[in-house]
Amino acid sequence: MRTVTIGCMSIVILLTGCAAEEVQNDQETENNQEEHVQAETEETSITIGAAGDVLLHGRVYKRMEENGEYNFAPALENVTSLLEEPDFTIVNQESIPGGEDLGLSAYPSFNSPFAIVDALQDAGVDMVSSANNHTLDRGMEAIHNAVSYYEEIGMDYVGVYKDDEDAASPRIVTVDGINIGMLSYTYGLNGYTVPDGHEYAVQVIDQEVIREDVRNMKDEVDVLMVNMHWGTEYERLPNEEQKELAAFLADEGVDVVIGHHPHVLQPMEWVKGKEGNQTLVYYSLGNFYTGQDQKYTDTGGVATFEVEKEEDETIISEPNIDFTQVVPGPENEYIVKPMAEADHIPNGGETEEELRDHVYQWIEE
Structure with a gap:
C-alpha cells in the first residue's frame, strides 16, 4: 500500500x-x-553641461608655469564637480592650443599650451568647441597642432578641422543611448581669411550653410546643439543679430543653442520655432577661465539642461546655470571657483542673486 x-x-x-x-x-x-x-x-534621461570662454592671456598661463612645464589643474580643481556632474560637458576653447613649439602668445593673437586641454579633460570636459574669432590667430599650423593634440589625448572637438574628411565627419556623440549632434560657427576671424585650399578649417556663420548642416544631421540625432560665436563684446543683452539668428535656428528645428563671445553672461530664453517647437538658447555663458578685467568679465556659468528620450520623442527641460568666478589664487594666479565659494568681489560688483535675476529674466521658473 x-x-x-x-x-x-x-x-x-x-x-x-x-x-x-x-x-x-x-x-x-x-x-x-x-x-x-x-x-x-x-525613458532615458541625461544631463548636458556647457561652460563659457577659455581664453588664456599671458598673465594667465605665465603664472601656471614651473620649470618650463604648464599645469592648469590647480586652476580648475574647485569647479571639477560642476564639469564632471553632467553626463556630457562641452566648453568654448577660445584661444587655440597650438602648443609651446609654435611660441605661446596672447592678445591680440592667441596661442595656448597643450596643457590647458589636459586640465579641461581631467576636470570633466568631454568636448571643446573652437570656432571663434581667434581660431586663425596663429594660422593653419596652430589649428593642425591643436587638432592633433585633441586626437592624441582623445578629446572630442568641433568647430576646427584638419582636412575635408574631418570637416565632413558629423560630430555625433552617444551618451546612455541618446545621440547628441554638435555644430559650431563663428561670426568672423578677426580680419583673417581662411587660406585657399583650407576652406574646411573653420566655418563662418552663413545661414544657407547652417541650414544644410542642420538638415543633414537632424534626423540622425536625438538632440541637436549648435555653438554660436556671436554678439557684441561686453554687452549683457543679446543684439538684434543674435535674436534673429536664434529665431532662424529655432525655425530649423535646432534643440539647444550655446552662445559665446560677449565675455559676459547674457540671458537664456526659450525661442519658439515655426513648427511650434521650443529651442533653448543660452545667448552667452560669459567667461569661464580668462584674465580679462573689464566689468562682468570675471563671472560666467556652467549651463545644464536635462534631455529625456521616450521612444521617438525627445524633451529638453530644466535649464540652469551654476555661476563661476575667476579669482586670485594663493600665488596670485588665476583660478576658477563656484561663485558661492569665491571670497572676492566681482569686477562688476554683481551678486549671485543679481546674476540669477539677469540670466533668468526671460525664463518662467
Whole structure:
C-alpha cells in the first residue's frame, strides 16, 4: 500500500507539477511581454553641461608655469564637480592650443599650451568647441597642432578641422543611448581669411550653410546643439543679430543653442520655432577661465539642461546655470571657483542673486 500510495502521490505531484509549470510558463510569458513593453516605453534621461570662454592671456598661463612645464589643474580643481556632474560637458576653447613649439602668445593673437586641454579633460570636459574669432590667430599650423593634440589625448572637438574628411565627419556623440549632434560657427576671424585650399578649417556663420548642416544631421540625432560665436563684446543683452539668428535656428528645428563671445553672461530664453517647437538658447555663458578685467568679465556659468528620450520623442527641460568666478589664487594666479565659494568681489560688483535675476529674466521658473 505504501508503495502504491507513494506511487499515487507521485503521480499527483507530477500532474500538479506539470500544471504548475504551465502556469509558471504563462506567467513568465506575461512578465516577458510586460518587460518588453516597459523597455519600449522606458525613458532615458541625461544631463548636458556647457561652460563659457577659455581664453588664456599671458598673465594667465605665465603664472601656471614651473620649470618650463604648464599645469592648469590647480586652476580648475574647485569647479571639477560642476564639469564632471553632467553626463556630457562641452566648453568654448577660445584661444587655440597650438602648443609651446609654435611660441605661446596672447592678445591680440592667441596661442595656448597643450596643457590647458589636459586640465579641461581631467576636470570633466568631454568636448571643446573652437570656432571663434581667434581660431586663425596663429594660422593653419596652430589649428593642425591643436587638432592633433585633441586626437592624441582623445578629446572630442568641433568647430576646427584638419582636412575635408574631418570637416565632413558629423560630430555625433552617444551618451546612455541618446545621440547628441554638435555644430559650431563663428561670426568672423578677426580680419583673417581662411587660406585657399583650407576652406574646411573653420566655418563662418552663413545661414544657407547652417541650414544644410542642420538638415543633414537632424534626423540622425536625438538632440541637436549648435555653438554660436556671436554678439557684441561686453554687452549683457543679446543684439538684434543674435535674436534673429536664434529665431532662424529655432525655425530649423535646432534643440539647444550655446552662445559665446560677449565675455559676459547674457540671458537664456526659450525661442519658439515655426513648427511650434521650443529651442533653448543660452545667448552667452560669459567667461569661464580668462584674465580679462573689464566689468562682468570675471563671472560666467556652467549651463545644464536635462534631455529625456521616450521612444521617438525627445524633451529638453530644466535649464540652469551654476555661476563661476575667476579669482586670485594663493600665488596670485588665476583660478576658477563656484561663485558661492569665491571670497572676492566681482569686477562688476554683481551678486549671485543679481546674476540669477539677469540670466533668468526671460525664463518662467
